[in-house]
Amino acid sequence: MKSLKLLGLASALLMSSVSFGAADTITLESGKDINMVLLPKFLGILVFDQANDGAQEAHKELKNPGELLFVGPTPENSVAGQIEIMTTSATQGQGAVMLSNNAGDQIVPSAKAAQAAGTKIVTWDSPIPSGEGEDVFVAQVDFGSIGTVMADMAHSLLDGSGQMAVLSATPDASNQNAWIAAMKEALKGDKYAKIELVDVVYGNDQAEVSYNRALALVDKYPDLGVIMSPTTVGIQAAAKAMQDEGLCDQVKVSGLGLPAEMLSYTLNGCAPEFTLWDFRDLGYLTYYTAYGVASGQLKGEIGETFTAGRMGDYTIEEDPGRPGSKRILMGPFTIYNKDNVEAAAK
Amino acid sequence: MNILKQLKSWEGILLAALIVIIVVNSILTPQFLTLSNQINLFSLSIEKIIVALIMTFIIINAEIDLSVGSMMGLSACVFGWMFLNGVPVWLACLLAIGVGGLGGALNGYFISKLGLPSLVVTLATLIGFRGLARVFVEDRGITDFPEWFDNLGQQGFIGSIPFAMIFFVILFIFLYVILQKSGFGRKTYIIGTNRDVADFTGIDTGRHKLLLFIGSGMIAACAGLLYAARLGAVRGDAALGFELDIITIVLLGGVSIFGGTGNLIGTLLAILIVLNLRNGMALMNITGHIQTGVIGILLIISVIAPNINISKFFGKRQKTS
The missing domain is CATH 3.40.50.2300 (Response regulator)
Structure with a gap:
């Protein structure tokens, strides 16, 4: 009898662990209050504005009562400016910084300090080369x-x-x-x-x-x-x-x-x-990722799969170009020529 | 000490402005007064404010050194290049500071011995030093310095206070004593007020200027190394354009561009104003071009205001009305 109970318990445990192990797709709960910063390489570039549009779209969709800021340095001050904004974001206690890195590994000290202050760092478009100070990279393309x-x-x-x-x-x-x-x-x-x-x-x-x-x-x-x-x-x-x-x-x-x-x-x-590729989509996916990580719904671990709104399911994987770092691969890209460029330009 | 007279001086106005900025920042942004923010506020601009101290001497002496930003870049690049070629880091640092001294001596030679205007000479070396810096590192970044070197720029040295801040404080006290209390300091003012008179009184003005420019080069080189340590990387465009921010601070501090007047207390107050203003704007998420614009307006005011005789200005207006 006892052994039967044990068996039952064991099988129940086994089943539950099976259901956990089968990489459930995580659906992000909306309405979490998280302040976030979208930090492009610098302001005044059309593709970064498009990424911001996408992030704002996701911000509304997820009904985040927090603030989504789009701040960036001027082109001639990009490296020092990104470091300054990263440092300031940590001081402000932002939930997440979404960074298109233009400072190479020079951003690492400030990004690590921000992580230590509880700010999640999600890179997009351009990652941190060493992967240090970065929670996950949303890659537009392989x-x-x-x-x-x-x-x-x-x-x-x-x-x-x-x-x-x-x-x-x-x-x-x-x-x-x-x-x-x-x-x-x-x-x-x-x-x-x-x-x-x-x-x-x-x-x-x-x-x-x-x-x-x-x-x-x-x-x-x-x-x-x-x-x-x-x-x-x-x-x-x-x-x-x-x-x-x-x-x-x-x-x-x-x-x-x-x-x-x-x-x-x-x-x-x-x-x-x-x-x-589509920068609007990139901003949208980046926002979903950062929101998930900053609200604790995503642990930012390899193998996690989540639903990014209209774009579907994505999985965190190891970055083949930067061993030890994590990425989410967006893809695909379009090759434009005289046959399709007019339609895309509209 | 007559407090009323002090308050009416430029330093008094700066102090009042500083208090207003700090009060407004504290009210509008809760994080402003935290210790970590106050340290960050200095760290983000520490290299510029170090060079602003020696720039105060140069401008009081009625000269200008436009090449400091390029010298910071050159010293960082020479350091990075030597590091790549296997020179021990401590030796590379010393040699980079030596390059700073040599570059400063070059400026000083043309200015004091050949009598060329410092504006022209240092404009030329601004381009020359930067070009040389790019020759050393080309279009790439040099990273992976030893951990202790990076830590010097990125970690607390005493408690959470970084090395560069301690360097700044010691340099400030040292230069304050020299400028305000020593014969060398008095000569700096006299030469800046009227070089011909200084010559007649037997001061070796050429040697004095040469020493000032060597000092400027060496301190700029030190600042360049601190910048490399803080970022953990060196690039050909390191510290590009820093000279303008540095000169802005010194002029805001009440040092006359025509020489002879100003002091380090004014420079210190101007440093605090610029850093607190920038930090406050950043915490309020005002960045990029607007921030540059506000600092620009500040410069316009600071250059014009000390040169306007306010009572005369209003007096004339009253007559016409």
């Missing part, structure tokens, strides 16, 4: 696959052989650095044997600097065939530079661009092909 996509776009624009150069954002932008590294890795494949990456330069995500850097590239490498710019500011500036100088037949521009900003350059052949 960083490895975007490298292959850029290599493929270069391959098709160069018809398989020629010179390409990269016009990136800032030297400390960890997302761009990771993508360039992934592209270099992809370029080692046999398919790309005749493509030569001649230079990587930085336009600091400022239109004028990027414009001048693009022209300098053409001067320096007369045989250059493609400028690959993994930033929406750089690709637009480079396309404008090639258009203004009448170089579009010779040098094609590609990379990551916003359809609305790239429409004319795609139609006139200066930038026939580029790619991007």
Whole structure:
């Protein structure tokens, strides 16, 4: 009899543990009062405004009575400004900071201090390279696959052989650095044997600097065939530079661009092909993640699955590009060309 | 000491403004008066306010040093480059400070021996030092310094007070004594008031200026190293544009851009005003361009106000009306 009871108890325990172990999808309870900060690389960039729109949408949906702030530094003061806002957020006792990191590992001391003060750090768009001081990274795209996509776009624009150069954002932008590294890795494949990456330069995500850097590239490498710019500011500036100088037949521009900003350059052949994902969705998913972690409904552990509103279910996994760090992969991305850019630009 | 006279002075106005800012901040933001916030408030700008102390000497001496921001960057980059090439960290620090002294001597040589205006010389070295800094580290960041070096900038040294703050306090006391109590300090004022007169009285004005610029270079180099330690990283654009914030503080402190007047108490009050104002705005979530704008207005007021004779200004207006 006793043993039968024990057996029953054991089986009940077993069943309950089975139901726990079967990675239940967590539905976030709305209405928790959490103050949050959305901290972009800097203010005045369209894609970051779109991310804010998405975060605000999620903020309303989850009926968070707390405050969602969209604060950022000025472009020329990005690193010091992000550190200052991170420090201030910790002092204010914010529930979560959602960071698109532009300070490399220089942000780590202040991010760790914020965590120690109870603030959750969810990165999006651009992670903390070492993963220190970060609870989870919401990746817009698999960083490895975007490298292959850029290599493929270069391959098709160069018809398989020629010179390409990269016009990136800032030297400390960890997302761009990771993508360039992934592209270099992809370029080692046999398919790309005749493509030569001649230079990587930085336009600091400022239109004028990027414009001048693009022209300098053409001067320096007369045989250059493609400028690959993994930033929406750089690709637009480079396309404008090639258009203004009448170089579009010779040098094609590609990379990551916003359809609305790239429409004319795609139609006139200066930038026939580029790619991007939806920043509104990225802001939305980031908000759901940060809300879940800051309200304690998500532990931020590998294997947790939760429902992010209209976007569906997502799972926290190990970041393949940064062992030991955690990420949520958003995906997918769209490759734009003259066939689909007009519809997307509307 | 006549309190009424003190209050009417520029320092009195600064003190009153500071009290208003602190009271308003304390009322509007509950976190303002916490110890950790007060330490953060200093830490976030500590490198600039260290350089503002020596800049006070330079401007009282009727000169200017625009190259301090670039020198901070250069010292950090030289340090980072030597670290990468296996030089022990303590030695790399000393050598970087040495580079600061050399750069300052270069400025001082052109200004005191060749008689060129400091505005021109230090504008040139602002560009030159920055270019050199970028040559050393190129387009990359140097990180992974030894933990003790990073901790120096990021952790409390005595209790929760970071090393840089203690450095600032000691430097302030040291420079205060020199400027306000020593012959060197008096010479700084005399040369700043009228260099020709100073020359006639037998002061070696060239040597004096040379020493000031060497001091400026070395202190800027120290500040650059502290900046590297605080961020745990070095980049070619480290401390870019800092010279303007530094000069803003000194001018706000009542040091005349024409030389000869001002003191370190004024600079200290201006430091406290700027830091408290910035911190208060940040805690109220006013960031970015608006913050820059408010500090800009402050500078406009601070440059104009001490140069206007208020009674004369109002007197004229009364006549016309």
